[in-house]
Amino acid sequence: xxxxxxxxxxxxxxxxxxxxxxxxxxxxxxxxxxxxxxxxxxxxxxxxxxxxxxxxxxxxxxxxxxxxxxxxxxxxxxxxxxxxxxxxxxxxxxxxxxxxxxxxxxxxxxxxxxxxxxxxxxxxxxxxxxxxxxxxxxxxxxxxxxxxxxxxxxxxxxxxxxxxxxxxxxxxxxxxxxxxxxxxxxxxxxxxxxxxxxxxxxxxxxxxxxxxxxxxxxxxxxxxxxxxxxxxxxxxxxxxxxxxxxxxxxxxxxxxxxxxxxxxxxxxxxxxxxxxxxxxxxxxxxxxxxxxxxxxxxxxxxxxxxxxxxxxxxxxxxxxxxxxxxxxxxxxxxxxxxxxxxxxxxxxxxxxxxxxxxxxxxxxxxxxxxxxxxxxxxxxxxxxxxxxxxxxxxxxxxxxxxxxxxxxxxxxxxxxxxxxxxxxxxxxxxxxxxxxxxxxxxxxxxxxxxxxxxxxxxxxxxxxxxxxxxxxxxxxxxxxxxxxxxxxxx
Amino acid sequence: xxxxxxxxxxxxxxxxxxxxxxxxxxxxxxxxxxxxxxxxxxxxxxxxxxxxxxxxxxxxxxxxxxxxxxxxxxxxxxxxxxxxxxxxxxxxxxxxxxxxxxxxxxxxxxxxxxxxxxxxxxxxxxxxxxxxxxxxxxxxxxxxxxxxxx
Numbered sequence: 001x002x003x004x005x006x007x008x009x010x011x012x013x014x015x016x017x018x019x020x021x022x023x024x025x026x027x028x029x030x031x032x033x034x035x036x037x038x039x040x041x042x043x044x045x046x047x048x049x050x051x052x053x054x055x056x057x058x059x060x061x062x063x064x065x066x067x068x069x070x071x072x073x074x075x076x077x078x079x080x081x082x083x084x085x086x087x088x089x090x091x092x093x094x095x096x097x098x099x100x101x102x103x104x105x106x107x108x109x110x111x112x113x114x115x116x117x118x119x120x121x122x123x124x125x126x127x128x129x130x131x132x133x134x135x136x137x138x139x140x141x142x143x144x145x146x147x148x149x150x151x152x153x154x155x156x157x158x159x160x161x162x163x164x165x166x167x168x169x170x171x172x173x174x175x176x177x178x179x180x181x182x183x184x185x186x187x188x189x190x191x192x193x194x195x196x197x198x199x200x201x202x203x204x205x206x207x208x209x210x211x212x213x214x215x216x217x218x219x220x221x222x223x224x225x226x227x228x229x230x231x232x233x234x235x236x237x238x239x240x241x242x243x244x245x246x247x248x249x250x251x252x253x254x255x256x257x258x259x260x261x262x263x264x265x266x267x268x269x270x271x272x273x274x275x276x277x278x279x280x281x282x283x284x285x286x287x288x289x290x291x292x293x294x295x296x297x298x299x300x301x302x303x304x305x306x307x308x309x310x311x312x313x314x315x316x317x318x319x320x321x322x323x324x325x326x327x328x329x330x331x332x333x334x335x336x337x338x339x340x341x342x343x344x345x346x347x348x349x350x351x352x353x354x355x356x357x358x359x360x361x362x363x364x365x366x367x368x369x370x371x372x373x374x375x376x377x378x379x380x381x382x383x384x385x386x387x388x389x390x391x392x393x394x395x396x397x398x399x400x401x402x403x404x405x406x407x408x409x410x411x412x413x414x415x416x417x418x419x420x421x422x423x424x425x426x427x428x429x430x431x432x433x434x435x436x437x438x439x440x441x442x443x444x445x446x447x448x449x450x451x452x453x454x455x456x457x458x459x460x461x462x463x464x465x466x467x468x469x470x471x472x473x474x475x476x477x478x479x480x481x482x483x484x485x486x487x488x489x490x
Numbered sequence: 491x492x493x494x495x496x497x498x499x500x501x502x503x504x505x506x507x508x509x510x511x512x513x514x515x516x517x518x519x520x521x522x523x524x525x526x527x528x529x530x531x532x533x534x535x536x537x538x539x540x541x542x543x544x545x546x547x548x549x550x551x552x553x554x555x556x557x558x559x560x561x562x563x564x565x566x567x568x569x570x571x572x573x574x575x576x577x578x579x580x581x582x583x584x585x586x587x588x589x590x591x592x593x594x595x596x597x598x599x600x601x602x603x604x605x606x607x608x609x610x611x612x613x614x615x616x617x618x619x620x621x622x623x624x625x626x627x628x629x630x631x632x633x634x635x636x637x638x639x640x
Contacts, residue, residue: 020580021530081551082535155532155582227553228530228580314533333537336603336616338498340534 021228023235025157029225029308030243032164033218034065035171036305037113039251040274040298041120042215043258045372048268050208051196055255057208058215062248064423065216067416068386069244070408071393072219073237076226077406078396083319084223085385091400092392100325102388104445106220107316109381110309111347111441115354116214116374117306118142121299123271123371128295138355138370145303146348149310150339163304170297171254173290174274177282178257184282187260196264210426214375215251217382219244220389221308224315233404274298310347317343326448327456350444376427377437383424390417491597492521493572496587498617499526499538499559502602506632507566510600516571523575524563525590526556527583538562553578584620591625599625603633 021029039058047054075088083090085106090099115138122137153159181187195204219240229235254274258267261280267273278294281287318340321330330343358370390413401407428435495510497503507524528536535552540562560576567574579586591599603618622629 018579149533152529152532155529157531157581160531225530227551228528228535311531311533315535318534318537333500333534333539335500335502338500338529338532338534338537340537344533 019228019230020157021225021235022230023239025161026222026225026229026235026239027243027246028161028164030219030222030239031246032160032167032301032304033221033308034216034243034247035164035167035250036301036303037117037214037218039171039215039254040124040272040301041116041371042212042375043255044267044270044273045369046208046212047255047259047264047273048196049211050204052191052194052259052264053204054208054212054259054264055192055252056205057212058251058255059248060205061209061213061216062244062251064209064416064419065213065219065386066241066244066248067412068390068420069219069240070237071386071390071413071416072222073240074393074406074408075389075396076223076236077233077404078400080226080229080232082224082227082315084220084226085389086316087223088392088396089388092395100445100449101442102385103316103320104442105381106385107313107445108438108441109217109378109385110313110316111350111354112374112377112381112437113214113217114142114145114306114309114313114347114351115358116371116378117302117309118351118355119358119370119374121302121306124275124295124298124302127272127275128292135355135359138359139352141306142348142351142355145306145310146344148307149314150334150337150341150344152337152339154307154311160304163300166297167301167304168250170274170294170301171250173283173294173297174254174257174277175250177277177280178253178260180282181257181261181280189260191259191264192256194264206422206426207430210376210379210423210430211372213379213383213423216244216247217378218305218308220382220385221312224308224312233406237406272298310344313347314340314343317346320448324452324456326445327452350441373434373437376431376434377441380424380427380434380438381441383420383427387417387420387424390420491519492523492594493519493598493600494587494591494594494596495522495524495563495600496583496602496617496621497524497526497540497559497563498583498602499536499540499555500602501539502632502634503559504540504563504566505634506600506602506630507563509632510598510630511566511570519572521573521575521594522567523577523590523594523596524560525577525579525587526560527579527581527586528552528556529583530580583617584624587617587621588624588626591627596627598628598630600630600632603631 046057050057079087079091081087086099086103089102118138118141119134121141122134125132125137126134148154195201222240226232226236258274258277261282262276266276270276272295275291275294278290279287283290317326317330320326321328330340330346332340332342334341354374355370358368358373362368362370393408393413493510495507497507526536536556536559538555538559541558556578560578564574564576577590579590587599587601590596599621601618601621618631622631
């Protein structure tokens with residue numbers, strides 16, 4: 001450690017611009033986030049709605065979502081920051097209320113999504129362990145995820161990859177079962193063109209897409225890691241399109257496998273429909289073991305996606321608090337874990353509130369299925385956000401462009417926009433009560449804004465520290481006192 | 491000797507930076523690299539408690555937050571002597587600090603020891619702990635002062 005022994009490998013130095021999310025990691029982030037939300041949870045109700053041809057609903061849904069993903073890819077290459085939809089709408093329109101509305105819609109969607117996923121998780125738990133009441137499992141799951149996020153498990157890139165591999169494995173098991181079944185010559189392919197309704201086929205597909213669209217969401221959270229992505233102009237389009245296309249192929253094949261091996265009626269009536277495929281006993285393995293393994297895989301898949309939702313929630317709340325849009329408490333960071341603990345606790349409370357309300361309404365005889373109820377709320381909210389992002393993408397054409405910008409094909413964006421609007425119209429027309437839930441969640445965002453305007457003071461979020469005398473700052477601990485003490489020592 | 495001063499944007503990390511300046515001989519330090527690590531998948535990728543500059547919810551740039559924390563820490567050494575570099579890295583905090591120490595052939599790493607009390611001691615896997623265990627050079631862990639009795 002002599003004075004002259006300075007760093008030798010300065011040539012290797014990256015000039016402080018090192019980024020850690022490679023194209024491959026980004027791909028798995030997209031794939032894991034999309035796959036976990038929905039197919040494990042919703043496939044039964046989609047099958048019931050459409051009939052044996054429900055794979056078509058998944059194919060159409062993933063196409064609409066994929067075209068929306070193109071707009072995200074274009075905008076993320078232009079503005080590679082974490083705020084996603086809020087940032088794009090802000091850049092396009094520069095209207096604060098519109099940006100706020102977009103942020104709150106997106107935040108509300110993540111709350112509803114986490115609630116739906118928690119309910120789906122409890123259904124898989126019920127398959128392997130019938131002791132605890134579902135509501136208790138949901139609440140425990142939500143609290144556990146908040147704790148995992150606080151500790152920082154979500155930071156692990158390896159954990160993210162492993163969970164995504166597990167998710168894909170679960171779906172591959174379903175596909176293998178389908179292939180074996182077809183190989184045994186038992187499959188009746190006519191079921192794949194069978195629609196349960198006598199009405200218009202297009203109508204049945206739209207209904208199925210609206211129902212299954214929750215399974216296509218999640219890709220919008222990719223903006224979370226935009227800033228840390230290596231070569232975003234190259235990796236974003238590949239990872240988003242590749243991830244959505246892979247998810248689409250998996251969905252279609254899994255739907256076909258499920259439709260071929262299990263009667264559609266059984267799928268529709270099941271709480272954990274993909275388990276029915278495993279229970280069909282086609283694999284030469286003990287059904288009870290396979291059921292357990294598959295239930296665990298499904299729980300991992302749901303956990304992976306929910307973790308990302310929780311990260312998104314706390315980031316949005318943190319960001320808004322830093323800007324004095326919501327109370328400054330949401331910007332509080334735990335001194336050693338560096339986690340926004342107030343935002344995490346608040347998010348958990350909101351999501352628990354959602355599942356409790358769903359549960360209570362169910363007990364009052366309103367016959368609410370929490371999974372699909374909150375899924376359709378999520379879809380309604382996200383469709384508005386998606387449409388806004390595509391419009392922003394068009395509005396921002398011509399500005400901030402360079403040869404590093406990915407340009408999405410306009411025709412596909414138009415198709416995506418129309419798809420989003422049609423689906424939104426369908427969801428609202430057939431399920432107006434979802435609007436009440438949406439209004440409740442968005443109203444909560446409004447309440448936070450009002451609370452900040454009434455009781456908040458300027459700069460609470462940023463805490464405007466006095467760095468020369470940090471010990472006198474109330475509200476934070478005295479951890480920096482060492483600085484003052486060393487001055488004496490020097 | 492090349493010294494690495496790590497910051498996670500916390501006040502403790504500023505105290506740690508000042509601690510180094512309080513006892514070390516600037517003539518023996520050739521270079522100081524202030525390192526901030528952005529954690530892409532964490533719920534808040536980088537939180538800067540040191541600057542008055544407010545983040546923007548409509549941008550969500552954690553790199554900007556890391557940069558402003560680096561500026562604040564680097565300012566501690568203004569006019570002290572050694573050349574000061576500011577570096578943003580990306581990934582897991584402890585891993586990146588250790589990698590930086592190897593890459594720059596550091597003679598000392600300065601870190602803050604996270605929080606005081608239950609949060610800092612019971613929960614395993616804190617950054618300072620991992621850096622102590624795996625760094626290729628001596629590590630200065632600056633602990634927060636005990637709570638003043640009132």
